Amino acid sequence: MADNTNQPQRFHIERSISFGHLLTTLTLIVGATIFFVRQETQIEVLKTNVAAIENRINRETMRTDSALSEIRSALRRIEDKIDRKEDRK
Numbered sequence: 001m002a003d004n005t006n007q008p009q010r011f012h013i014e015r016s017i018s019f020g021h022l023l024t025t026l027t028l029i030v031g032a033t034i035f036f037v038r039q040e041t042q043i044e045v046l047k048t049n050v051a052a053i054e055n056r057i058n059r060e061t062m063r064t065d066s067a068l069s070e071i072r073s074a075l076r077r078i079e080d081k082i083d084r085k086e087d088r089k
Helices: 002-006 019-088
Strands: none
Touching: none
């Protein structure tokens, strides 16, 4: 008996799994799975929102370009009228 107390303790792993550890591990796995599924859903929703915003920006850009071309043509007509009035003098 005296020999056993003087020997250093060896590393020991129990082969049994307690119910608490099993329940905790399963809870963590289920929680992580739910988290990642929700993240994927949110990412898809955000991708859809970004696509809609890009379409809206493209439409606004086209409208702005159209309005600018109308303004330019109106300015050219005004310049032409001013030039014709100056030429009459």
